[in-house]
Amino acid sequence: GTGSAAAVPINADFDIAYVTPVTLGTPPQTLQLDFDSGSSDLWVFSSHLPTSQIRGQQIYAPNKSSTAKLLDGHSWSITYGDGSGSRGNVYTDNVTVGGLTVGSQAIECAQQVSSSFTTEDHIDGLVGLGFSTLNTVSPKSQLTFFDNAKSNLDSPVFTADLKYKQAGTYDFGFIDEAKYTGEITYVPVNSDPGYWTFPSSGYAVGSGNFTASSISGIADTGTSLVYLPTAIVTAYYRQVQGATNSRSYGGYVFPCASTLPTFTFGVGAARFTIPAAYLNYAPVTPGSATCFGGLQSSSGVGINIWGDVALKAAFVVFNGGNPPTIGWAAK
Numbered sequence: 001g002t003g004s005a006a007a008v009p010i011n012a013d014f015d016i017a018y019v020t021p022v023t024l025g026t027p028p029q030t031l032q033l034d035f036d037s038g039s040s041d042l043w044v045f046s047s048h049l050p051t052s053q054i055r056g057q058q059i060y061a062p063n064k065s066s067t068a069k070l071l072d073g074h075s076w077s078i079t080y081g082d083g084s085g086s087r088g089n090v091y092t093d094n095v096t097v098g099g100l101t102v103g104s105q106a107i108e109c110a111q112q113v114s115s116s117f118t119t120e121d122h123i124d125g126l127v128g129l130g131f132s133t134l135n136t137v138s139p140k141s142q143l144t145f146f147d148n149a150k151s152n153l154d155s156p157v158f159t160a161d162l163k164y165k166q167a168g169t170y171d172f173g174f175i176d177e178a179k180y181t182g183e184i185t186y187v188p189v190n191s192d193p194g195y196w197t198f199p200s201s202g203y204a205v206g207s208g209n210f211t212a213s214s215i216s217g218i219a220d221t222g223t224s225l226v227y228l229p230t231a232i233v234t235a236y237y238r239q240v241q242g243a244t245n246s247r248s249y250g251g252y253v254f255p256c257a258s259t260l261p262t263f264t265f266g267v268g269a270a271r272f273t274i275p276a277a278y279l280n281y282a283p284v285t286p287g288s289a290t291c292f293g294g295l296q297s298s299s300g301v302g303i304n305i306w307g308d309v310a311l312k313a314a315f316v317v318f319n320g321g322n323p324p325t326i327g328w329a330a331k
């Protein structure tokens with residue numbers, strides 16, 4: 001089988017995150033979930049949450065689904081790179097994404113979410129698309145939607161075609177030739193850390209020379225920005241008038257009117273250029289003349305992250321075959 005569903009920006013002005021409609025249970029309950037290749041829990045706002053923690057989100061009520069089953073004695077708790085987090089109990093139920101159904105998928109029902117989830121009313125939960133070794137359900141960890149679906153997929157892949165300020169798509173089980181140009185460059189994935197970790201072959205700032213350099217990083221659809229080694233990031237912002245690394249804003253900022261260079265990264269022999277517009281993430285506060293960069297340093301993060309700012313400059317194939325690989329193509 002296959003599936004195909006839209007990845008819709010949650011904000012009209014800035015690409016903060018993307019959500020995809022997912023139906024759960026019987027009769028179907030549809031939630032807008034953030035597909036995250038950087039984690040491996042499928043969790044939702046649920047009827048088990050205190051109402052004080054719900055502000056407009058859709059919720060999944062397992063007691064209203066005739067196919068929901070409590071996974072007795074199991075719980076989960078997760079924290080993300082931005083410090084947000086959630087925890088709760090676990091049910092299994094039918095989950096459908098873009099026409100692709102998994103029966104008895106572990107649905108982690110939130111009993112507590114951190115404040116940033118409560119305030120972001122466009123996100124009703126996450127669908128982890130990382131490796132199932134990262135799943136936090138205890139005492140028995142659970143499989144991701146992709147791992148559960150894999151045996152029924154025409155091909156053990158999912159693809160991300162994220163777009164700048166417009167809806168893109170996540171496809172499951174097939175590679176849509178109409179979504180990319182030229183060839184797909186595949187490189188090996190090290191799944192040991194549980195992420196889609198792959199080697200990049202180097203970078204260039206604007207029209208400058210390409211610097212060959214092997215950079216290990218993760219392809220993370222759930223992270224907005226790109227986090228790379230400080231040497232690369234300082235080389236980039238040296239080309240931006242008035243750029244400073246702001247302690248108060250927690251990263252590189254610059255006058256919104258600045259002209260930004262493009263940023264090119266290599267995957268094998270292929271080169272992908274992130275347009276300057278993608279690298280002006282957003283004003284630091286609404287209406288400010290100071291803007292926050294889409295490229296930030298990974299020194300405080302611990303790993304290099306190719307988030308949405310990079311992913312939307314390409315068509316990306318997450319190949320869950322044995323061994324796993326990742327493919328990048330222009331579009």
Ligand SMILES: Cc1c(C=O)c(-c2nnc3c4c(C[n+]5cc6c(C)n(C)c(C)c6c(Cl)n5)n(C)c(C)c4cnn23)c(C)n1C
Pocket residue numbers: 016017034038080081082083084120123222223224225301305
């Ligand atoms: C090491 C790391 C990250 C690794 O992942 C990371 C990050 N970057 N975007 C996100 C996340 C998102 C996407 N996301 C980003 C947002 C930003 C930058 N802002 C201002 C808002 C309001 C956001 C929302 Cl609602 N959502 N979501 C939904 C979750 C659970 C995230 C967790 N971390 N995260 C940061 C900021 N850092 C330092």
